[in-house]
Amino acid sequence: MAFDADTGRLDAVPDAPACGTKLRWSTPQLIAGANERVPGTNVRAPHVLATAPLKAGPAMAAADPPPQPAAPVAPVECRMPPDGYRRAIEAHRQAAPPSRVDPGIAQAVERQTAAMRELSRRAFPEPDVVPDDALAPIEQARVQRRHQAAATEANAMRRARQERAAREAGTPTIGPWPGLRTTA
Structure with a gap:
């Protein structure tokens, strides 16, 4: 092509x-x-x-049989099943025992279903309804991060001042600052 x-x-x-x-x-x-x-x-x-x-060319036209007129479509008649078939189905229904549910099993299924719903509720709790004037969860997280950053900065400034004062006084500096956390 x-x-x-x-x-x-x-x-x-x-x-x-x-x-x-x-x-x-x-x-x-x-x-x-x-x-x-x-x-x-x-x-x-x-x-x-x-x-x-396929394109219809002279070779295809010769190979195709002439179209046959369509036969009129008659409605399909539904027949009743034979008596023997109906008797066999009725005998099967009578011979097949009706399903019986054990009450102990039904109670166990209900308990298991309730336990699964409780686990699902704990794993995927419904979000609390936030009042219109409250901060959205993302804003709450941002405010919390700002507070953490401000506290970290204040601790760093305090330590820098203490280290400078220790250098000026000629005393050795203390090891890791107790208020600072390390990440890794």
Whole structure:
């Protein structure tokens, strides 16, 4: 169908889906054959497209039988099943025991269902209703982060002052600051 020399892509449109499958399976042979038969080409990737619809030509017109007139469609009649079939179904219904549920099993199922609902409620709690004038959860987190940053900054400034005073006095500085946390 087409060949792109820049990318080495050969587009092929098979006549039938089976031919497309055969082309896909025999890709290495297709590449070798195309590069061998057409000098100067460098087919690297064949791309098999969907099958092309058949065009009605003179050969197709001769092969197609003439259209037959459509038979009138009669309504389908529903018949009652034979008596033997109905008797067999009724006998099966009478012979099959009705399903009985053990009350102990039913209670166990109810307990298990209640326990699973409770676990689900704990794992995925309903969000609390936030009043209109309250901060949204993201704003609460931002405010908390600002407070933490301010406290950390105040501790760092306090320690820097103490270390400077210790240097000026000529006394050794103390190890890690007790108020600071390390992260890792």
